[in-house]
Amino acid sequence: MSDGSLRKGLQRAELARRIGCNHETVRYYEKVGLLPAPPRTTAGYRRYDANHERRLRFVLRARELGFCLDEVRTLLRLVDESDQPCSEARDLAAAHLAEVRAKIADLKRMERVLKDVVVRCADGTRPECPLIETLFGGKAA
Template identity: 40%
Template sequence: MSEFTNARGYPIGEMSKHTGVNIETIRYYERIKIMPQPDRTAGGNRQYNHDQLKRLSFIKTSRELGFSIKEIRALLEMVDRQDFTCGEVYELTIGHLASVREKIKGLRNLEKALVGMASECGQGDVPDCPILETLFEAR
């Protein structure tokens, strides 16, 4: 059991502290239905269970790996229906990997363009700047 556990469960603040997910983000995940609605105390405060804590950690890790909300929703639907195959998860992951590789390729091209622009600059004291000239050029 976690140090944050009590007999009633995890209040939203403890969920946030334990997972590092902002409270407003937790509420957002509930609104878009990738986090289930938690039980409520008599005073109306959210009380999450351990499975919900694990789910929130899963979502956070997935977001850190760059999975979109749509991809996370697909992964969670597989988990929730409990009849997924490793191959299904693999295919979704490989699709995401291809997207990440494409973004990396784009960032490398961006890096080359910026290096080229910076190399044209003499860093002088005159108001004439080749970087700005390049940015104003029509393509």
């Protein structure tokens, strides 16, 4: 540590540990434009400040809610550039909510069928297999 004004910055792994994500992910987010490029020490090491940390947390929380990186980019743009972000943000969230619900519906269909075949397979000692027959023959939906 030798660069005066950057003395207090966080290193990449340090930042990642604090926030609980992979340190490669931090670099990746910078590469794809989700995090601003941080200043570097004379040796070329990145030094992060509280603002980077805040932004990274934002991205990770958005990911936890299932937003894709492009949607996260849009949200960050709204934060940075719009003084009335809520309208667009709300639309984005509503659209995403619809997708999430569609996925849930898909998975519930799968769950229903799977639960049914597992029950019908019972202890697995039957000569024919309900799962395999379902996949070959039947109404899988």
